[in-house]
Amino acid sequence: MKKLSLVLAGIFCGLSLNAATIATYNGGEITSEEVAPYLAQLTQNQIQDISVLPKEAQEGLIKEILIKKLLAKEAIKNKYDQSKEFKTILASAKEILLAQEYLLQQFKSIKISDKEIKDYYNSHLQDFVLPEAVKTKHILVKSEKEAKDIIAQLKGLKGKKLDDKFSELAKTKSIDPSAKNNGGDLPYATASDLVPEYYNAAKKLKKGEISAPVKSNFGYHIIMTQDIKEQRQGSLEEARASIDNGLRNQKQQELLKAQTEKMLKDANLKMK
Known part of the structure; x- marks a missing residue:
């Protein structure tokens, strides 16, 4: 699909409400929920289950996650998390994640009708030709x-x-x-x-x-x-998910533009 893009792909991609234990180590475990963001980044959201990867790649990813966990543990032990600089960075990171969560929840709440999908498909048939x-x-x-x-x-x-x-x-x-x-x-x-x-x-x-x-x-x-x-014409059913995502993204961009313009106006921003 050429004209629609999904900008939210990857935000919290693959997070599961029922996290499974992937590996254990002295003092803890690594779950599928913790692996998901790394896996999404590594495979550009193409793979959401680590078991699909070769064993060597699975082990490498798990080791990378564990090293970060152990380094974080050492940082806490040395009270690096108590510094003013770290708290500033943490607050900034929290704002970024909350903004992403807002966008994600807004995206999920947008509904696209079957008629909208059919209309888009019929007016963009050339975009769905499978080579x-x-x-x-x-x-x-x-x-x-x-x-x-x-x-x-x-x-x-x-x-x-x-x-x-x-x-x-x-x-x-x-x-x-x-x-x-x-x-x-x-x-x-x-x-x-x-x-x-x-x-x-x-x-x-x-x-x-x-x-x-x-x-x-x-x-x-x-x-x-x-x-x-x-080469053949892709069917409506084959294109449905792509069209739905694209139209939701399009609607979100329109909503977000109106929202952010109002927010900026209400915030009375003054540059110094």
């Missing part, structure tokens, strides 16, 4: 010789045997770090998501077909195309 997308697996190596050696190991295999062998080689041979966990499996991607050499090669393949070595700035790719989705 052609390919679903692939790939193995990335440094040299063309390595790529050809891997292709030779896949020769003659079909169906599940080919798929399993491809995943195995991706985990052991690919220089793409994510391959160790996903076996080279990539989500549906459009031309704008992939380098041109990769995308153009992938869309020419039949389902289950392996490419010759494809050179890009990253190295040499061996690509297996799993599916191709043709």
Whole structure:
């Protein structure tokens, strides 16, 4: 959706009323509620459950949170929280968080009717055209010789045997770090998501077909195309959540503009 944006994404993203214990340490525990803001920042709000991350990444994030907890504990022990400077910073931070909470609650309270959503969709159909997308697996190596050696190991295999062998080689041979966990499996991607050499090669393949070595700035790719989705018009239901968020954001901006103008007028601000 091109013309609507959700500016509140990430504010208290993923906070849960029923926090689960993620890890324990001497004297305390770390909960899913505490992890959520870090996770939202780390993954740009794309992931809200730490269990989706690889084990190594989970451990790294938990250690980062624990270090901050332990440093904060040391700061309190040394009474740094009692200084005038810290109290000023804390008061300022509290105001920022309260302002964010006000915006969040205001956003939640705004209601968008089904008619408003339908009207927006019908008048902006072009914004909801879904481009052609390919679903692939790939193995990335440094040299063309390595790529050809891997292709030779896949020769003659079909169906599940080919798929399993491809995943195995991706985990052991690919220089793409994510391959160790996903076996080279990539989500549906459009031309704008992939380098041109990769995308153009992938869309020419039949389902289950392996490419010759494809050179890009990253190295040499061996690509297996799993599916191709043709460009199509996205449905109203597919667009509904995006439109609802966008229209609520639009309404909030209008409300906020009127509110802040009145607040500033009532505050009788005078610059010195």
